[in-house]
Amino acid sequence: MQSDILMFAVNGTNTPSVSMPGRHLSELGMLEVTHLEKWVVDHPEVLGDQVKVVTTQYDKWSSDSGDLARERLDVLGLDSSGQLVVVELKRGADSRIHLQAITYAALVAGFNKETLADAHADYLNRLLAEPVTPAEARQLLEEHVDGTWDDDILTVPKIILLAEDFTAQTYTTVTWLSDLTPNLNIEMHTVNAFVWPESVPAQSCIVFRRLYPVADPTTRVLTPGIAAASADSVATKIAEKKRRIRSTHLLHESNAIPEGAEIELDLHTWINADLAAAVDAWVAEDPARGRATWISHRDRPLRWAAGSNEEESSTPTTLAKRIVLEATNTKVDAIPGADVWRYKGESLAAIAVRIE
Template sequence: MDHLFTVDGGSATPVAPTALAAEGLLERQHLQEWVITHPQVLGESVLVITSEFDRWADTDGVPARDRLDVLGLDATGRLVVVELKRGTADRDVHLQAITYAALVSRFDLDTLAQAHRDFRKGRGEVLELDECRQRLLDHVDGDWSPELLQRPRQVIIAANFPKQVTHTVVWLSEMNLDIDLIQVGLWKVKDQLVAGFTKVYPTPEVEEFTLAPARIEAKAAVEKLEERTQAQKAVHVLVDAGLLPDGTRLRLVPRHGAPEPIRQAIQEWVREDGKRGTATWSNNTCNPLTWDADGKIYSPTGLAKHVFTSVTGRKVDGIRGTTWWDVDTSLVPEAVDPSEWAALAGIDLARLSRQHNGTSKDWTGLHTLLNAVPAGRWTTYGDVATVIGSHAVPVGTHLATCGQCPNAWRVLNAAGRVSPGFRWTDPTRTESPADVLAAEGVRFDAGAADPGLRLSVDALKSLLGN
């Protein structure tokens, strides 16, 4: 970013840049931590394996004081070597990056797993070596490739780059080395520091014409990665929005990536053992499915691939597993309104996530809204969800488990009836929500609340001043 402004209507005021050193920010304690915490600045789907790595025991003539700032692994199976400079990069910074790339190109899965275990241990997370090895394997889309591992991508992050560096990096790219230059900028807006990371080389236009062999190989892998990314995004949407309660039952319906003959073979295979076609959902962004057939946890795509391989005997790429799993609405989770749950019939995980992408589970707005619902009036799960930008199912689940929601008894189902899933968070309360509403002046006819006392979506919005 060359220019940064604070904006007040039609007025824009330039913000003067500052520097990490001027603000007392350090390379290791600050810049490095930003990258570790937010590895997306290094590219799509990068897992940080380690930082400050200096165990070069198997190399000759490399002193232990040489420390690799950050080492990552992208989802295509390539290592990412990161060199950090909080100020202007040294004139030979690219040589440091190349040296580290050469050293890590000798690493194998076990070396990387050991480095990751030590790194996580230093950050307070104790993992077994096998867990670390599996984490690396799971992060890579497709088969682990030792050949691709030998071609690390290099990323140099600095406040500025001398022309000597940029010119050399351009030439090195033309000579088939894969190097990215990322500029870190810092601005001070009042008392708040704002950092920005801008990729200055290669630009998208240049990248089209300077693809090193390793990047060409990675490009093919990226196409497969996009399928996986879509599935990951779907899972994140579902978990972040709280759209499915833990324990939600799912049914297998093979779709994306499986030709019709294989779909039929899978369905026949499931008929032999019904447990093969069902799974249980948990709000875990990595492996949210527990398969009934073996009790193990999987990602939606991971389990779809496992099923495909079990039936056909061969591996498969390009499956979007979130399309394979439908919500089983015949089994209503506790605390969920059955009338709202029925609306999910026939919906797979991918479609559900698309319908509700952007839904939030920050319940501050819900609490504020419910607090404003007056005695003698009622509303519905669906209308409340519409106003706060959520969905009726997570709203109902939250009301049943929160313990802090005001006036929760004033929320009924679309028919004006108390949801069968309603639970008082105070176990000593024995009266029904209908009794409380009746005492507040809400009339009931055959178990349904007076529709004339229902607050509409517009009325709810007005309570919030919208």
């Protein structure tokens, strides 16, 4: 199998490395649904940061003729910005992989939150012993999304093509579409298997990587106000949300905030004034309620000062929502976490912008 990835096995620091030959998934008896899909479901991080699997093998499309019932979407995900992620999987290479994925993206672009909740509930009920209602599934999806989640964000899904290799037709079409339609976000990812040398029984190593585009599209700055079509404004909204979510990643990678630093909550200008005042009054009874400790975690860098030491850390948005709920018994859907938490008087978002 040809690959531009060279894998070597190293057994100890003083022994020579040994080349790990590549093998086709088919040679190793690995299948699309049984193996490749399961790897993605078990490790959705191979699709990007903070992607939640909504459903797999989805085929409940609405059609008067019934023709669409035969179409099965391999994996549908949701990232923390609220953008849908359409994933098409192929063992080997398929010159039509992009055509199928574009069709699925067009179909899911008509989803609303209720449709998505129904799909997620069906998926969870296939996996779990305890039944999950669409309302419970929707709550899980909403908890995954950082900040505001409007239906219009669902109209511009991301497409991820995941295969062992790609034909020249796919490369040509994807790059042409990406240049022609900047709001169409298509990525090509590869999955390759390498055999561990001299192991009995044979052991393999699976490598995932993003092949195209090389640069992370979520770091592109889109200027609001110049978009002519609604898709442009939605793409701008998604890009801005992803930049804000990425703030914690930048702060983690740059070590801009020291471990154990005190982070303070400031909800003013970001939520209703009366609600913010009620939170202030609640925090005044115990100042620890409005503080958090910075820990070295890429996605969940805050540990609530008023919580127990055993509980997991949180994302800035999740913790802010929790504080508002406990203080006022009010559930707030939209809180920009990186903007409401401050270190030495400066918001996390502002610090991240300065670093970037």
